[in-house]
Amino acid sequence: MNRNHVVNTNEFSFWYGNFQALNKLTFNISSYKITALIGPSGCGKSTFLKCLNRMNERGGEVSHEGSIQVFGEDIYHPIVALPELRKQVGMVFQKPNPLPLSIYDNLVFGAKTHIKNVKSSELDHMVESSLKRVGMWEDLKNQLHRSALSLSLEKQQRLCIARLLPLKPKLLLLDEPCSALDPAGIEAIEILIKDLKKDYSIIIVTHSMNQAKRVSDETIFMYMGEVVEMGQTEELFTSPKQQKTAAYIDGRFG
Numbered sequence: 378m379n380r381n382h383v384v385n386t387n388e389f390s391f392w393y394g395n396f397q398a399l400n401k402l403t404f405n406i407s408s409y410k411i412t413a414l415i416g417p418s419g420c421g422k423s424t425f426l427k428c429l430n431r432m433n434e435r436g437g438e439v440s441h442e443g444s445i446q447v448f449g450e451d452i453y454h455p456i457v458a459l460p461e462l463r464k465q466v467g468m469v470f471q472k473p474n475p476l477p478l479s480i481y482d483n484l485v486f487g488a489k490t491h492i493k494n495v496k497s498s499e500l501d502h503m504v505e506s507s508l509k510r511v512g513m514w515e516d517l518k519n520q521l522h523r524s525a526l527s528l529s530l531e532k533q534q535r536l537c538i539a540r541l542l543p544l545k546p547k548l549l550l551l552d553e554p555c556s557a558l559d560p561a562g563i564e565a566i567e568i569l570i571k572d573l574k575k576d577y578s579i580i581i582v583t584h585s586m587n588q589a590k591r592v593s594d595e596t597i598f599m600y601m602g603e604v605v606e607m608g609q610t611e612e613l614f615t616s617p618k619q620q621k622t623a624a625y626i627d628g629r630f631g
């Protein structure tokens with residue numbers, strides 16, 4: 378296993394029933410970097426993210442071939458415990474989805490579910506440290522029992538990131554995390570994401586080429602379930618090797 382890689386996929390294919398959504402993905406994703414996943418609607422970006430914590434298996438019938446390793450562990454091995462995997466690989470969605478509970482209860486929900494006999498002093502500590510990590514402690518420390526749903530969308534999205542942190546994830550998956558936000562909210566979340574890569578490996582799906590350029594170190598361009606091209610972000614956007622990549626980043630389709 379190579380510590381420089383958070384994800385290694387090897388000929389990984391994935392089907393929803395008879396429909397093949399991912400075709401023979403083979404690539405590595407660097408650890409402690411931000412990797413952008415781009416490509417037209419329906420190309421399999423969300424599907425790939427959901428394969429990384431096996432969330433796809435919650436719905437109908439699915440199957441796969443090939444393998445995915447996260448920090449060297451084969452996540453499709455039969456002994457893999459799904460709750461443990463989902464702690465290690467946290468996900469944030471397009472629309473902020475805090476639970477209809479207080480800010481405090483949102484932040485401790487995962488820990489209460491996943492960790493046995495956790496003390497209330499530990500929960501308090503988790504709340505403080507995770508809110509500090511996303512830059513909201515000073516703002517919210519006197520309002521922890523306020524409903525999370527009363528926060529602005531940007532703060533709800535920060536909270537959705539913060540609530541993953543007590544579970545000590547290795548990898549954060551962000552599926553179009555800014556698409557519900559205004560420009561100020563987008564900027565704030567991008568600053569946060571860049572700061573988080575000191576401690577976490579991050580994959581971000583985005584439809585915005587500019588966002589991919591602003592935040593990511595590496596970019597993967599997918600088309601119809603396949604990886605067309607992957608590289609350093611600057612290189613991929615300035616001198617794409619494939620015609621299809623050039624056409625997509627120029628806005629000629631998608």
Ligand SMILES: Nc1ncnc2c1ncn2[C@@H]1O[C@H](COP(=O)(O)OP(=O)(O)OP(=O)(O)O)[C@@H](O)[C@H]1O
Binds near residue numbers: 419420422423
């Ligand atoms: N639960 C499902 N059952 C069957 N097919 C699905 C399911 N989820 C997604 N698909 C199909 O798999 C393909 C990839 O979908 P996916 O949501 O991964 O695309 P995406 O790249 O995230 O698109 P978008 O940019 O619109 O979010 C699409 O053809 C989609 O219709």
Ligand SMILES: [Mg+2]
Binds near residue numbers: 422423424552
């Ligand atoms: Mg998607």
